[in-house]
Amino acid sequence: MRIPLMALAVVVLAAGPASAQSHDPFQSDFSANYDFVYHELDETSAAGAHFDLATTITRSVPFLVMLGEAGFNHFDSATVSSVMGGVRLRFPNASATVLPFAQVLLGLYHCCGVNDFAIQPGGGVDFKVSPNFRIRAQIDLRHVFDDFGDFNAVRASAGIVLPLNR
Numbered sequence: 001m002r003i004p005l006m007a008l009a010v011v012v013l014a015a016g017p018a019s020a021q022s023h024d025p026f027q028s029d030f031s032a033n034y035d036f037v038y039h040e041l042d043e044t045s046a047a048g049a050h051f052d053l054a055t056t057i058t059r060s061v062p063f064l065v066m067l068g069e070a071g072f073n074h075f076d077s078a079t080v081s082s083v084m085g086g087v088r089l090r091f092p093n094a095s096a097t098v099l100p101f102a103q104v105l106l107g108l109y110h111c112c113g114v115n116d117f118a119i120q121p122g123g124g125v126d127f128k129v130s131p132n133f134r135i136r137a138q139i140d141l142r143h144v145f146d147d148f149g150d151f152n153a154v155r156a157s158a159g160i161v162l163p164l165n166r
Contacts, residue, residue: 026163028055031136033159038073040080040142040153048073050157053164054088063090069105073155080111082142084120099126099134109144118144126161134161 035048050071058064065088072081084107091100102123109118122140129135135158142153 026056026134026161028053028164029161030054030164031159031161033136033138033157035071035073035155035157037156038080038153039155040144041151043075045073045075045080048155050082050155056090061092063092064088065090065101065103067103067105069107078112080109082110082118083108084118086120097128099128100124101126105140109142114146116144116146118142122155132163135159136161 031052031054033050033052035045035050038045038048048071050069052067052069054065054067056063056065066085067088068083068085070081070083072079074080084105086103086105086107088101088103091102093099100123103121105120105122107118107120109116120140120142122138124136124138126134126136138155138157138159140155140157142155144151144153
């Protein structure tokens, strides 16, 4: 439980003063994502989601973002959970309606009473729907370092991104 609280604290502390964020409502944001595909070890999850808190820490292009993520995926015989943190590069463009990003997360993968270290590169696109929210399409490749044999997982998800400093 300490890891999610530490990740949240880092994101909140890095957010900076509200006056510096007023020109970008998505300077800090929250996303809720449905994992419509999460596949590992020849099984595909029946249900899953992940949530992240993110804050932009540099304003030069590409924007550097710090984020924390928590998620779960349920299989027939087990539930996988993860708590990760890392960085995202946002690539703003002139149209600002399609906003691509790439990210790398590191953290804890938990299943069946076992905790393992995982690294998760990925990326996606945010689609600006209105000034108040964006729709996200994302794909990630997770590598889990397990004592009995490392393995990979693929996740495809879609969700909503909401500004926190509006």
